[in-house]
Each structure stands twice: as C-alpha cells, then as structure tokens.
Amino acid sequence: MVEGRRFEFDDVTYVVEPFELGPLVLPTGEIVGCDPLVSHTTPFVDTVEPGTYPLRAWVAVLHKDQVEWQRRIAALQLVIVDEPVASWTMAAHADQDVASLDEDSYFGYGVDAGTGTLADRVTIETLQSWDFDRIDETFIPAQIPLDPIEAVISAVVDENTGANVYVVGSGWGDGSYATYVGWTADGCIATFVTDFQVLPDA
Incomplete structure (x- = not known):
C-alpha cells in the first residue's frame, strides 16, 4: 500500500489513505487473522517476538464524477519493523501448503459478520469464551457510523496480558x-x- 495511490475502475476513482489505529499487544507473538465476532483461533505459522506493535488500516476513498462516494477499509496492516519489504509470502496455518495452490487460489479466513482483525492467539481464544451478550455489548453498536474508521471498535480482552483487539469492517463485507x-x-x-x-487489480 502507498499513501495517495490512485486506481481507476468502472468510472470510479480509488484513493488510498492510511490511518493509525493504535498499539496492538501480542503476548505470544502468534498472529491470528479472523472475523473476531465469529472467532477462529488457528495462528499463522510465521510468528514474531511478543511485544506491542502498530496496527494500521488502509482506507480506499471512492469517488464518482469527482465527488466522494464512499469509504471502505481496503487492508489491515500489522507493522513489525518499519523497514522496506523485499518480498511477500502468503500467511498460512500449519496444515496449509501454499505450494499446492494454483495462481488463482489463496488461503484466507472466512468473514460472516462483516468484520476482520489481526490479533494475538490469546486475544482470540479469550473472545471465544465470551457469551453473545458480552460480544454484543462490546463490539456491536446500535448504529454503525458511515466512516469505516469511526466504526472501528477496540477493546482490551485479557487484563492479565493486556491483549487487545481492533475490530474493523472487512471491505465490502x-x-x-x-x-x-x-x-x-x-x-x-x-x-x-x-x-x-x-x-481493483493494479
């Protein structure tokens, strides 16, 4: 992602903007990508040192006829070190073999509640122990703001470790x-x- 980058597709202009969400506490360094309101706890194979790292949302601002139409969160980024990226690999679980995929396939997590996150394994395991009423009270507002950044909800879910979560809208849902x-x-x-x-594809 590059701040200010523009894409054109079907008479819509997309402009990318970064928003710093805040510090993410990783007690184990085992990263889970999931819909946190559905909760899948399987961490990715690639891990990092336990610690606190910045979490960033990349928002696509969509324009039609030179007028802002809507905003969507295009990507969620967990920054481990602020250095240039030389190469990319697909994040996968231990039972997933990236080499088995064809060029049009990928491993991804399913979203059923229109939200996504990157968080520590401890965070997601803790959320799985919450009942619906607590999930509803913490993460489901009576009215969702139109601005996707204003709609981001954060919470500390494990007081012992400080493990926290940021719940963001997952693109189109x-x-x-x-x-x-x-x-x-x-x-x-x-x-x-x-x-x-x-x-759209660049």
Missing part, C-alpha cells in the same frame, strides 16, 4: 480474505497485511 507476510531483505518479518479485496 462477508467473504474470504488472505493475509500476506512482508519480509525485509535480511529475512525478517516486517509486516502482516490482510487484503479485503476492495481495490
């Missing part, structure tokens, strides 16, 4: 979304990015 791992030139993980398939 329900679907299946892949996460990618960006690597530095010296082979360190720089970032995890979930693509919500909002932007």
Whole structure:
C-alpha cells in the first residue's frame, strides 16, 4: 500500500489513505487473522517476538464524477519493523501448503459478520469464551457510523496480558480474505497485511 495511490475502475476513482489505529499487544507473538465476532483461533505459522506493535488500516476513498462516494477499509496492516519489504509470502496455518495452490487460489479466513482483525492467539481464544451478550455489548453498536474508521471498535480482552483487539469492517463485507507476510531483505518479518479485496487489480 502507498499513501495517495490512485486506481481507476468502472468510472470510479480509488484513493488510498492510511490511518493509525493504535498499539496492538501480542503476548505470544502468534498472529491470528479472523472475523473476531465469529472467532477462529488457528495462528499463522510465521510468528514474531511478543511485544506491542502498530496496527494500521488502509482506507480506499471512492469517488464518482469527482465527488466522494464512499469509504471502505481496503487492508489491515500489522507493522513489525518499519523497514522496506523485499518480498511477500502468503500467511498460512500449519496444515496449509501454499505450494499446492494454483495462481488463482489463496488461503484466507472466512468473514460472516462483516468484520476482520489481526490479533494475538490469546486475544482470540479469550473472545471465544465470551457469551453473545458480552460480544454484543462490546463490539456491536446500535448504529454503525458511515466512516469505516469511526466504526472501528477496540477493546482490551485479557487484563492479565493486556491483549487487545481492533475490530474493523472487512471491505465490502462477508467473504474470504488472505493475509500476506512482508519480509525485509535480511529475512525478517516486517509486516502482516490482510487484503479485503476492495481495490481493483493494479
């Protein structure tokens, strides 16, 4: 993602803007990408050192006839080190073989509640223990703001570790979304990015 990058498709102009959501606490460094209101706890194979890292949303601002039409979260990025990305791999679980995929296939997580997140395994495991009323009270507002950044909801879900979560709108809504791992030139993980398939192919 590049700030200010423009895409044109079907008479719609897409302009990409970054928004810093805040610090994400990773007690284990085991990253889960999922719809947190549905909760799947399987972490990706690639892990990082436990710690606190910035979480960033990339918003696509859509224009029609030179007038802003709507905004959608195009990607969610967990920044591990602020260094250039030299290569990308697909984030996968231990039982998934990326080499088995053809060029049009990917491993992604399913979204059924129109939301997505990147969070620590501890966070998602804790959410799975919450009953519906607590989920509803914490993450489901009576009215969802039109601006997707204003609609982001964050919460600390494990007081012992400080593990927290940011619940964001998943692009156009329900679907299946892949996460990618960006690597530095010296082979360190720089970032995890979930693509919500909002932007047209460049």
